[in-house]
Amino acid sequence: MAESPLPSPTPHPDPLPSRERGYGDHESSEDPLHVLRHSTAHLLAAAVMELYPDAKYGIGPPVQDGFYYDFAFSKPISESDLGAIESRMRRIAQEDRPFVKEVMSRHQALDEFRKRGQDYKVELINDKVEGDEVTVYRTGDFLDLCRGPHVRSTKELKAFKLLRVAGAYWRGDEKQPQLTRIYGTSWPSAKELEEHLKFLEEAEKRDHKKLGKDLKLFMVDERVGPGLPLWLPAGATIRRELERFIVDEELARGYVHVRTPDVARLDLYRQSGHAKLYAEYMYPPIRFEDGEELELRPVNCPHHIVIYQSELRSYRELPLRIAEIGNNWRYERSGTLIGLNRVRMFALNDAHIFCTPDQLMDEVKSSIDLALYFSRVLGIDEFSYRLSTRDDAKEKWLGTEEQWQVAEAALSEALESMGQKYERGVGEAAFYGPKIDFQVRDAHRREFTNSTVQVDFQLPERFDLEFVAEDGSRQRPVMVHRGAAGSMERLFSYLIERYVGAFPTWLHPVQVVVIPITDAERDYAKRVVERLRKAHLRVEIDDRSERMQRKIRDAQARKVPYMAIVGGREAESEHVNVRDRAGGQTDEALEAFVERVAEEVAERRR
């Protein structure tokens, strides 16, 4: 298979630590924007402490586009309280209070924070601060454990806004008390603040949930259930095109495609390890009176393994690439569901490559190459790589240290040899092995994994996989799990936002709307429709008794790529007057138009 030239992904603008960190973990950044936002967080805490003297404060770092601060309030607060807090912040900002750095002894600092009843700060000093010196910052009466740096004075904080409140567990731990997090945004100037608020508004309009409803792409209904979207005809059309494209490309690259059931006996997942290590996401098994236990599959791998084992495999057959767009059922916690990005059943563009250890590197590389090819054709031009590795929690992972190292080396080497840059995600691995994740962002700049490539030595062992080697001996294959285009749901969600509903012609649910100007052109319009259909294009006729302007407006709202407008002149000359969704207008012979659109579709131009 051809290794196409690899484009480097465009890095995300201003990448920030993806995970919130406690004092001591988070970098004390010199970045002026971070300093500004961090200082605004202190300002927020100062205002909160004036208004709610018995509140306890946790941590307050800068984050993407802004900052937050966590508090424990004696009485819960809500978004309606933010106005008052913000006014108090402005007042303090006006007062021109300096940010004063002080270094205290450990003992002195503990004493200070104890005196103020700030238990969380005391805990942080005890757990996180090493040595005997503790750096604190004072802003008027407000005292915070902090490395800084900060702006000189509160007066430099001019363009900020509190956005929302949310619950957040202390130190990111579900077992710890939940604090009230206040999010805000802060910028050097009012103009930038304005622009950012504008961006948030725009993001709202691009949101796939909104467009999905407006363009009738998909829906959710509580009678069906949360996290279980229904693909409407328009959305299903796009999905069908995507699936055809994906499957055809995989077949061309030496994959075989299979179809396997959405359920299997629970024992299969006992053997794979999912029943134990993945239990929290699995639906309760369906139990029958005769003792049968069927499980909705959370992953496809065991089914594909069964197919692998349906014959004695020779080294000559390897690599064997078994692919399927298979449904995966995962009972995600209700609070985590997000539109199409996080659902309870999704269809994964999945494949399992069974190969010899020698073939591993090539298979990893070609998996990456395939993901890049899909990205290029589909227009996924903003993503970053994450090499997801295990952490030290022994009970979470299968296999030996050494196997993990080999697998990880294969992945990082593959990336490096392809000249790709990546970040590390410690603790983000699958339980059976490390993976390369392709991270994309949604309209609100939230990061999601779409494509993924994983190396696995565990499942081959658990299922005792083998192949017959050249010398006749039985050997163990390695597995590569890969989702090249990711899940259909996430992919779709990404594409909706990427194109703001104006999908490339090959994907668009309706490629051409034929608009007769008066009833006199109806017959000709119908012939135009037939001609376009014959070229396998998706066509509609708009012969409502409405004015042409109205029909154009409606087609435009649906972001239909082409409007073929036919009046007397066109009917006379076998022409169509074509208006595209960008507003361009041309007059052309019907045949020329058919040919040109068919070609655009065939080439999957965007």
Add this chain to the structure above:
RNA sequence: GCCCACGUAGCUCAGGCGGUAGAGCAUUUCCUUGGUAAGGAAAAGGUCCCCGGUUCGAAUCCGGGCGUGGGCUCCA
């Protein structure tokens, strides 16, 4: 699952400090046949998310659910 907000017609949203609701768009019918982003008229459309409580009376107040959105934890 936890925190905050929200849930009124198919959609977007008004209204309502307790006396059973309204607009625009969409839908249906009629009129209109108009050359590049909304022609006109009429009609129809609502257990005001659900269940309980308070009350002479609840869409409105209270309690409990469910769902959606944004966070947290977690992840394709």
